[in-house]
Amino acid sequence: MVFLPKAGKEKVNSFVQTRDAQRTLWGELMLRSILSQKHEIPHQEISFEKTGNGKPTASPGHIMHFNISHSGNWVTCAIAKKQVGIDVEKIKSVPLRLAKRFFSPDEYHTLVSLPEDKQKEYFFDLWTLKESYVKALGTGLRMGMQSFTIHNNEGNYMVHVAGQHEDLFFRQYHIDLGYKLAVCSEEEVFTEEVTVLTPEQIIENLSEMEEM
C-alpha cells in the first residue's frame, strides 16, 4: 500500500473480496509504473479520476488514454493515444441464456450455429470484444449490450451500430490458456505483442520513479 495515495487506499479497503482488492491494487500500481516511465515523471505526480460514467482517467492531462481489466490471475491494461478499452476473461462454462440476454440477435445466431465444442470459446471471444468496445466508449452499463453487433470480417472484427460500421478497431491477444483478451481502440495501430510484468518488476519500476 506504500505507493497508493489516500483515494486509492480507501477504494482497496472498501472491497469485501481480498482478490478483487488485490487486482485493483495491482492495476493501479502497474499503470503508475508504466505512465510514470513513459512520461518521465515521479509516479506520485499521477492521479486518477473518473468520468461521469465511471471510466478512470489520469492526470496530468497530457497523459495517454488507458484502460484496465482483471480476471482470474490476470490484471491487464492497455495504453493508447486515443480512447481505448480492454477486457480479459477467464473462460468458464456459461449457460446459453446469458448469450441470449447480452448478445445481439445476429451474434446469438452466429454463436448457436457453431458446433457445440466451439461455442464456449466463441462466447468469450464475443464477450471480451463487446466489453472492450463498451469500455473504450466509457459508457459502462448504460450501453445496452444488445444494441451493437461484433462482426468477424475475414479475421478482422468490426462493430456495427444500427447497421452502420463504427470507426473503431479490435485486436485479440493470446496471453494464457483458458483466457481471452480483447482490445478496442480509436487507433488502428496495435502492438504486436503483450508485455508481461511481474509484481517484482512493477515495484522495481515504481522505486526507480519515486520522487526524490
Ligand SMILES: CC(C)(COP(=O)(O)OP(=O)(O)OC[C@H]1O[C@@H](n2cnc3c(N)ncnc32)[C@H](O)[C@@H]1OP(=O)(O)O)[C@@H](O)C(=O)NCCC(=O)NCCS
Ligand atoms: C464495470 C465495467 C466497465 C467492466 O466490468 P468487468 O468486465 O466486470 O471488469 P473488468 O475487470 O474488465 O474492468 C474493471 C475496470 O474497468 C475500469 N472501468 C470502470 N468503469 C469503466 C467505464 N465506465 N468504462 C471503462 N472502464 C471502466 C476500471 O478500471 C475497473 O477496474 P477497477 O475497479 O479495479 O479500477 C462494465 O462494463 C461492466 O460491469 N460490464 C459487465 C456488463 C456485462 O454484463 N457484460 C456482458 C458482456 S457481453
